[in-house]
Amino acid sequence: xxxxxxxxNYLFNSTKGLILVAIAMIGMVTAxxxxxxxxxxxxGVREVVIKLLGMxxxxxxxxxxIIILYHSIAMAVVAIxxxxxxxxxxxKAFFKTAINATITVGYLLAMVFxxxxxxxxxxxxxxxxxxxxxxxxxxxxxxxxxxxxxxAKEYRIADKDYAHTKGGLDLERTAFFATALTTVISAxxxxxxxxxxxxxxxxxxxxxxxxxxxxxxxxxxxxxHLHIMLALIGIMVxxxxxxxxxxxxxxxxxxxxxxxxxxxxxxxxxxxxVTPLEPVAHMIIYVGATPSMFAALLLLIWxxxxxxxxxxxxxxxxxxxxxxxxxxxxxLKFGPTWxxxxxxxxxxxxxxxxxxxxxxxxxxxxxxxxRIELTGHWHALSxxxxxxxxxxxxxxxxxxxxxxxxxxxxxxxxxxIALAAVTIFxxxxxxxxxxxxxxxxxxxxxAIDFGLGMLLVLLATVMVWxxxxxxxxxxxxxxxxxxxxxxxxxx
Numbered sequence: 001x002x003x004x005x006x007x008x009n010y011l012f013n014s015t016k017g018l019i020l021v022a023i024a025m026i027g028m029v030t031a032x033x034x035x036x037x038x039x040x041x042x043x044g045v046r047e048v049v050i051k052l053l054g055m056x057x058x059x060x061x062x063x064x065x066i067i068i069l070y071h072s073i074a075m076a077v078v079a080i081x082x083x084x085x086x087x088x089x090x091x092k093a094f095f096k097t098a099i100n101a102t103i104t105v106g107y108l109l110a111m112v113f114x115x116x117x118x119x120x121x122x123x124x125x126x127x128x129x130x131x132x133x134x135x136x137x138x139x140x141x142x143x144x145x146x147x148x149x150x151x152a153k154e155y156r157i158a159d160k161d162y163a164h165t166k167g168g169l170d171l172e173r174t175a176f177f178a179t180a181l182t183t184v185i186s187a188x189x190x191x192x193x194x195x196x197x198x199x200x201x202x203x204x205x206x207x208x209x210x211x212x213x214x215x216x217x218x219x220x221x222x223x224x225h226l227h228i229m230l231a232l233i234g235i236m237v238x239x240x241x242x243x244x245x246x247x248x249x250x251x252x253x254x255x256x257x258x259x260x261x262x263x264x265x266x267x268x269x270x271x272x273x274v275t276p277l278e279p280v281a282h283m284i285i286y287v288g289a290t291p292s293m294f295a296a297l298l299l300l301i302w303x304x305x306x307x308x309x310x311x312x313x314x315x316x317x318x319x320x321x322x323x324x325x326x327x328x329x330x331x332l333k334f335g336p337t338w339x340x341x342x343x344x345x346x347x348x349x350x351x352x353x354x355x356x357x358x359x360x361x362x363x364x365x366x367x368x369x370x371r372i373e374l375t376g377h378w379h380a381l382s383x384x385x386x387x388x389x390x391x392x393x394x395x396x397x398x399x400x401x402x403x404x405x406x407x408x409x410x411x412x413x414x415x416x417i418a419l420a421a422v423t424i425f426x427x428x429x430x431x432x433x434x435x436x437x438x439x440x441x442x443x444x445x446x447a448i449d450f451g452l453g454m455l456l457v458l459l460a461t462v463m464v465w466x467x468x469x470x471x472x473x474x475x476x477x478x479x480x481x482x483x484x485x486x487x488x489x490x491x
Contacts, residue, residue, distance in 0.1 A: 065118045068115065071114060082144060083103075095146070096147070144180050161248040245303055268288065373427070410455075
């Protein structure tokens with residue numbers, strides 16, 4: 001009994017344990033349900049998995065299944081970010097415990113019973129538990145907003161290295177607060193239309209209605225919900241990485257107000273989509289996205305400068321190659337900001353280009369091609385956020401030496417191969433005609449499958465290693481638990 005108690009305490013009462021469980025759950029869902037994808041169907045794998053697991057698949061219900069799948073994974077990602085926030089920022093012990101416990105129960109209920117309802121027969125009690133899970137995640141978000149309240153006296157700061165007002169208001173904490181608050185509000189953009197099921201609202205995928213000349217308010221709401229939630233997850237992970245790397249100095253003082261401004265304006269633009277302001281809402285969104293992206297760029301500049309300075313401190317006049325070697329010396333510290341830069345070539349830049357040339361180029365393409373670009377854009381951004389989380393998690397585990405190098409570079413190289421291939425596949429109609437595209441498409445599919453497949457193998461290897469470690473009486477997990485307890489005492 002003590003064996004189970006101590007390990008349960010580690011898995012569900014420590015930041016690293018909670019993140020481990022959530023990553024393992026996402027990994028299992030991604031690996032199993034990835035077998036149902038188009039390329040797997042072409043190889044006959046899809047039908048084998050469906051029969052082996054006894055899934056109940058009805059083609060007319062595809063949209064509903066996919067939406068539940070997305071929400072199941074998204075809730076776990078939101079939970080991981082929440083664990084990181086409660087671990088990195090000061091807050092009352094009660095809030096940390098209550099938030100972590102509530103969101104853990106919430107995402108597990110949503111994932112287990114949501115997937116059970118969607119893919120294994122429609123047991124409506126499961127659907128009720130899925131909704132209960134989503135509600136608990138929402139409630140955890142409300143508690144996080146309260147816990148992050150930056151105007152409390154105990155969270156005032158006076159350190160000149162960090163962004164704050166004359167009164168001591170911590171602007172970095174305010175940025176976390178603004179992101180958490182707008183996330184909770186924007187979650188309602190999906191919840192309200194969902195509450196109208198059976199009363200004028202039907203399930204749909206955003207990419208399927210993009211060319212409809214007229215859309216209902218609820219359809220706009222769902223499309224806005226999809227975009228803003230993904231953007232806010234990205235903003236939160238940027239703030240988390242900045243906190244982890246100890247972002248400070250003049251660039252920090254410039255970046256934090258920009259991040260707050262960008263987050264608020266971006267949300268106002270998305271919320272405006274369902275109001276009479278809809279014709280100008282996208283312009284407001286562009287205006288809001290710019291400060292947030294510039295703040296992320298400032299983090300990148302500061303981080304790379306710090307890595308180069310630390311790596312060349314023993315040299316009087318380092319040359320370009322020595323600076324480059326210092327920059328890439330630690331893939332876990334270099335990787336997150338590199339992924340943010342790489343994102344501009346695979347998602348952000350492509351999205352802006354598509355918006356600017358929408359009527360001139362993309363609306364001339366067949367609808368299927370625009371649909372491919374949209375789905376690729378959203379999935380690529382999600383994948384990049386996932387890799388950034390995995391890189392930070394590797395550092396949390398204390399990986400060192402060759403293992404640290406192998407883990408970090410494998411994530412970067414494998415994910416970037418897949419994402420580069422996805423980007424070329426999305427935009428292929430710019431430089432190749434449909435009549436001669438098949439050899440290129442085949443090669444791109446191999447690159448995507450290889451990159452993502454090997455990334456899952458790497459993740460599975462880490463999960464097996466952690467599982468084996470859990471069975472050791474004095475494994476790494478005991479050191480992590482003791483270290484976290486000592487940190488809590490220090491606070």
